[in-house]
Amino acid sequence: MAVSIEDVAKRAGVSISTVSRVLNRRELVNKDTLQRVEQAIEELNYRPNVFARGLMLRKSEMLGLVLPDLHGEFYSEVIRGANAKARELGYNLVVSSAKDSEDAHALLQGFNRRSIIDGMAVMVSEVTDSIEESLAGFRCPVTILDDFLEHAGHDSVMIDQRSGSLAMMRHLVERCGAKRVIFVGGLQTNADTIMRRQAYQEVLTASGLPCDPKDIHHLDYSYEKARLLAVDNLGNWAGPGNCVYAANDEMAAGILAAAQEAGVRVPHDLAVVGFDDTRVAGMTRPSLTTVHVPLAQMGAIAIEVLCQRVADPDRTPTRVALRPRLVIRESCGMKQAS
């Protein structure tokens, strides 16, 4: 059996109360005693039992992080940022992911039931009733990522999709002189795609440019689907002042590949831009103009906000919106290849 507080107490010739005080409220104990106890702790290599401690203190120093899916680099950035911040604040991160809404519900229920975490950060691709329900009845503080639930008093950290998309569209129209912009989005139900498309339409309308429904496509964010779409449409798309605005970098890369094969020169014959600023954006030729979405920062801030709430459950809910940043590279024609 591991060494307990009692062993330390015996060795130091004090009571367990004193040892406990050394651990938690050291200012209450005499200098000499303190030193004796610390030496005993050192010698015995004593580590307090987390369970016994948790039983009294009701906290585990663990936070949950629930993500929609761990596939790809997108979410790993969130984990990365969250993990760094959690470590900094003395917490550990329990990471889990859900394949779909149903799975997410099961996952949340499981977390709630085991209630070993002090707080939880949740990112779900779509909020269903059952998820909303599990979140509403949660035992510990919850922070929502990249979305928010209207009525519940949760904190939330979001990406200001609209501002990012507006920045991109204005750049295309005002700086690059785009005359026609084709939008290639993810699924029609995807919240991010919807926000990005709205800003797209808005800027086109405001600028008096055509906003043909035929120039709006909905795919699934995948490279291959986008490439195939481009193969079929490049003949129609290519032309001076024309531009394809893909709702993520992978699709933009697929379109780039199709253009290259078809001999359509980017950005000369057609500009192509992406979104997210994932690693691929720097790995295409020409490199992709895109919108940097601060995922790691989102993860970090979510943890920060969560910890604040754990410390003070009664504070008023905060809503942080992170502003994406336009990243101008070669594919829009405003920057020369290096």
Added chain:
Amino acid sequence: MAVSIEDVAKRAGVSISTVSRVLNRRELVNKDTLQRVEQAIEELNYRPNVFARGLMLRKSEMLGLVLPDLHGEFYSEVIRGANAKARELGYNLVVSSAKDSEDAHALLQGFNRRSIIDGMAVMVSEVTDSIEESLAGFRCPVTILDDFLEHAGHDSVMIDQRSGSLAMMRHLVERCGAKRVIFVGGLQTNADTIMRRQAYQEVLTASGLPCDPKDIHHLDYSYEKARLLAVDNLGNWAGPGNCVYAANDEMAAGILAAAQEAGVRVPHDLAVVGFDDTRVAGMTRPSLTTVHVPLAQMGAIAIEVLCQRVADPDRTPTRVALRPRLVIRESCGMKQAS
């Protein structure tokens, strides 16, 4: 305060012992009683306190997963596989990553000190003395990923780098008819790079092909470094029967980009292959011939092995080696572009 076992006992009109038995050894309790207790549990929405439970049972149903760095898609695949398996087996995963060896040491010490996990899977890019030391004195079972410690009795799950690299080299030499192969690896100290390079040299020697030290380069696995290296050397590299073997896909992509800019046709003037089979491998033109490394599977198996050991700490250590799979795409010239 949350509802406790005592509340349930009262409501069901039984003792807490009986409630506890319903929770742990239901076969010992009478059918009728069982039902009454379960109903009480349901009505009160009772969930056993994990800490009290852990205090007695000495387990938390949590496993640790320590990775070198969370950046990029490489590690997120490991997490993905590990998470799925952990959930399947009723465990939660505490994920953390270390920036460098020193950080890894601190991280491991922290885990060991808090000892809230039942077992831990560790992947470190390089095993230093201090890390080896922390692992040796670990309080709970440890499974090593993609490496192994000779003397310690840990389980390990590794990638058979050698066989993957041999397969690639044989493919290049025997099927593609390569006459000269240039190796572009990661850091000289990187274990994976070392293994891959050994197989490279072995096959060249066995085939009577030249193995010029000048054709071995060590970079840092990054796209940009590889691209710049290629920019400087393409003139020398290009030629019929010549091939660049990059130790990961990103570097291969960088070399591809340089070739494209320089007008060197791949695979016609120069074949280029990668390693890992990450997403980029399918997103380049031509697509990359590479070696698929089953990362998700590695994560899953690590968790599986770990759970077995948690269940039976005395079993003899297992060593699982996963065999990578050659993936032939366009960049080696053996498959036509689609």
Added chain:
DNA sequence: GTAACCAATGAAAGCGCTTCCATAGTGGGT
């Protein structure tokens, strides 16, 4: 000299659970 205070410490309760042991009740074998 006595009351009031303070710093330092120990004794003990209790957090919510599991489990050993004791007890009561039942039925079968003799």
Added chain:
DNA sequence: ACCCACTATGGAAGCGCTTTCATTGGTTAC
């Protein structure tokens, strides 16, 4: 009628810790 085995249950100890409360001896204030 008696004993034994067996099932179902409760009582209570104890896991390792925090914290309240009481106790001690030493100061300071009047």
